[in-house]
Amino acid sequence: MKLLNIACLASLLITLATPATAQTTQSVVDIPSRPGVSQRLLLLTPPSPKAAVILLAGGHGGLQIFQNGTFRWGAGNFLVRSRQLFADQGLTVAVLDAPSDRQSPPFLNGFRQTTEHATDIKAAIAWLREQTQRPIWLIGTSRGTQSAAFAALELAGRDGPDGLVLSSSIVTDRRERSVAAMPLGQLRIPVLVVHHEQDACALCRFSEAASMMERLTQSPRKQLLPFRGGENQGDPCEAFAYHGFNGIEADVVTQTTAWITASSAH
Numbered sequence: 001m002k003l004l005n006i007a008c009l010a011s012l013l014i015t016l017a018t019p020a021t022a023q024t025t026q027s028v029v030d031i032p033s034r035p036g037v038s039q040r041l042l043l044l045t046p047p048s049p050k051a052a053v054i055l056l057a058g059g060h061g062g063l064q065i066f067q068n069g070t071f072r073w074g075a076g077n078f079l080v081r082s083r084q085l086f087a088d089q090g091l092t093v094a095v096l097d098a099p100s101d102r103q104s105p106p107f108l109n110g111f112r113q114t115t116e117h118a119t120d121i122k123a124a125i126a127w128l129r130e131q132t133q134r135p136i137w138l139i140g141t142s143r144g145t146q147s148a149a150f151a152a153l154e155l156a157g158r159d160g161p162d163g164l165v166l167s168s169s170i171v172t173d174r175r176e177r178s179v180a181a182m183p184l185g186q187l188r189i190p191v192l193v194v195h196h197e198q199d200a201c202a203l204c205r206f207s208e209a210a211s212m213m214e215r216l217t218q219s220p221r222k223q224l225l226p227f228r229g230g231e232n233q234g235d236p237c238e239a240f241a242y243h244g245f246n247g248i249e250a251d252v253v254t255q256t257t258a259w260i261t262a263s264s265a266h
Helices: 002-015 083-088 115-132 144-154 206-215 249-264
Strands: 025-034 037-045 051-056 091-096 136-141 163-167 191-196 222-227
Touching: 025 115, 037 083, 037 115, 051 083, 051 115, 051 144, 051 249, 083 091, 083 249, 091 115, 115 136, 115 144, 136 144, 136 249, 144 163, 163 249, 191 206, 191 249, 206 222, 222 249
Parallel strands: 051 091, 051 136, 136 163, 163 191, 191 222
Antiparallel strands: 025 037, 037 091
16 A cells, blocks of 8 residues: 555656646546457546547557556557657547457567457547547557558548558568558558658668658658657667657657647648
8 A cells, every 4th residue: 555655646746747747637448349358548638639649559569557557568668658748749648558358478469460459449549539529640659550550551431540650660570561561552541650760670770661651642641750869778679779769759749749730630
C-alpha cells in the first residue's frame, strides 16, 4: 500500500507539472474486440481535442498496461514516452497494448499482419469515434508501422483511420512483410512519413523510407517529414538512438500534430 501511495503521488506531481498536462485526464479502458478478447488502451484526454490518435509501439508490442496506467514493458518507446506531448498539442491519445489473448511472448510478433489484429484496431477506432466525434489517426513507430499500415489497408471507410503516420518505418524485414512491400498505392487517406535521416537501423534506412512516397499514388495528401540531430545512444534499432528521435521528441510531435490537424481540417 505504501508503494502504491508513492506511485500515486508521483503521478499527481507529473499531472501538475504544466497547465496543459493538468487539464489532461488519464484512464485505462478495455474494449471488447473479438469473442472472448478485449483490447486495452491507455487514454489521455485533453480539453477540446482536435483529433484522436492511436499510438502503436514497436518491438514485440506487449506493453502490458496496468490499471494505474504504468507499463510492464515499453515505457521508453518513442511514442509511449511522448504520449503526453501529443495530448499537450490537443490530441486525444490512445496507447494500444497487445490484446488480452496476446499478453505473453511472443506478444505481437507474428501477429501484426493478421485479420485478428486488424479487428482489434477496428474496435479501438470505433470506440474512439463514438467517444470523441473527431478524426482518428493511426501512428506507428518501428514495428508499429507494420501494424498501422496493415490496418489502414485492411479497414475501409469509417472502420479504418482517417489518416496514417509512419515513423521510423520498417522498410526491410526478413521475418515479415515490410511496410515498403505493402500495396501502399491502395491507401486513400492522408499519409505522413516521419523518419530520422541518420537512422542507422538496418531495417529502417532513410533512403528506402523516402522512396515509399512514390508509391502513395492514391493518397490525397502525403509528405515525408525528415529530421536530423538529437542524441544517439545504444542499439541503433532501439528507442534511444536516432531511430527513436531521442532528444528531439517535442519537435517531432509538434510538427506531426500540425500536419495531422491541417489534414483533418481538409
